[in-house]
Amino acid sequence: MFKVIAKTALKTLAVVAAVIAVAFGVASIGFPSAMAGVFEKLGNYSFATGYASLSYTYSKDIADLARCAQDSILSKNDKNTVKFGDKLIAHEGFYEFCSTESERFKLDYSQYICGGIACAKYRTGDTRGAISLAADAVEKSGGFSEGNAIVQLTLAVEKKGDKAAAEGLLNVMATISAEGKNYEAVINTLNKIINQGDRL
Numbered sequence: 001m002f003k004v005i006a007k008t009a010l011k012t013l014a015v016v017a018a019v020i021a022v023a024f025g026v027a028s029i030g031f032p033s034a035m036a037g038v039f040e041k042l043g044n045y046s047f048a049t050g051y052a053s054l055s056y057t058y059s060k061d062i063a064d065l066a067r068c069a070q071d072s073i074l075s076k077n078d079k080n081t082v083k084f085g086d087k088l089i090a091h092e093g094f095y096e097f098c099s100t101e102s103e104r105f106k107l108d109y110s111q112y113i114c115g116g117i118a119c120a121k122y123r124t125g126d127t128r129g130a131i132s133l134a135a136d137a138v139e140k141s142g143g144f145s146e147g148n149a150i151v152q153l154t155l156a157v158e159k160k161g162d163k164a165a166a167e168g169l170l171n172v173m174a175t176i177s178a179e180g181k182n183y184e185a186v187i188n189t190l191n192k193i194i195n196q197g198d199r200l
Contacts, residue, residue, distance in 0.1 A: 032058070036067065045075035053084070062088070062097050069113060078120040085117030089133070095140075108145055110137055115152030122156050127165050135172045144178035154186050158193055166193035 036051035049071040056064035069088050072080035088094060101109035114137035122130035134149035141148065150169065157165045170190045173183075 033064065036071070040071065045071040046077065049075060049077065049080055049084075062091050062093050065091065066097065066101070066113070069117065073113075073116040073120070078123045081117055081120035082124055082126075085113070085120065088113070089117065108141060108148070111141060111145060111148040111152075115147070115149035118149050118153045119156040122153060122165065127162075127168065131165070131168050131172055134169075135176070138176060138178075144176070144180060144183045146182050148182070150176075151182065151186060154189055158189055161193060161196060163194050163196075166190045170194070 032051040032054040036048045036055060039045070039048040039051065049068055052064055052067040052071055055061075056068060065084060065088050068084035069081060072084055091097070095110065098110035098113070114133055118130045118134040118137070121127075121133060130153055134153040137149040138144060144150075150173070154166075154169060157169060167190075170187070173187060173190070176183075
């Protein structure tokens with residue numbers, strides 16, 4: 001009797017597992033955007049990036065592409081951040097999209113996303129590309145806001161104590177017409193990195 005019950009239970013579990021697997025597969029293929037949202041809520045941004053990428057393959061919507069870049073930043077996957085970030089910045093609707101997102105999130109979205117991509121470029125060895133991107137983003141913003149792309153990149157350079165990168169950033173800073181505490185803080189940080197490098 002026990003064996004019959006056990007076999008029945010196992011068969012039932014197998015059927016339930018199969019149904020769940022099929023449902024998951026259908027949702028993954030048919031509703032990748034929704035699946036990306038599920039994994040974002042779970043904090044699994046690596047999986048979320050995969051589903052957002054699949055969604056973008058179907059939709060070609062810049063919002064899905066931006067989601068790929070954002071989730072890659074949050075998952076700390078620099079390779080994917082550069083991959084999706086470069087596509088996002090090259091998109092013809094990038095700056096219009098940034099304007100919309102800035103209003104939605106109440107922050108300068110272009111600085112947030114360009115800063116994240118610039119830092120990823122820097123960590124993957126493309127220092128020149130990182131500095132160029134950060135500087136371009138700041139110049140287009142027409143100011144020097146707190147947490148802008150150059151500020152983010154400066155923090156990444158400071159973390160490594162990278163004198164050469166600091167010198168490159170300092171040269172770029174000399175070409176930017178700005179002032180204020182955020183600007184001065186970056187200048188001071190870069191000089192500190194350079195001076196520490198000279199003492200080594």
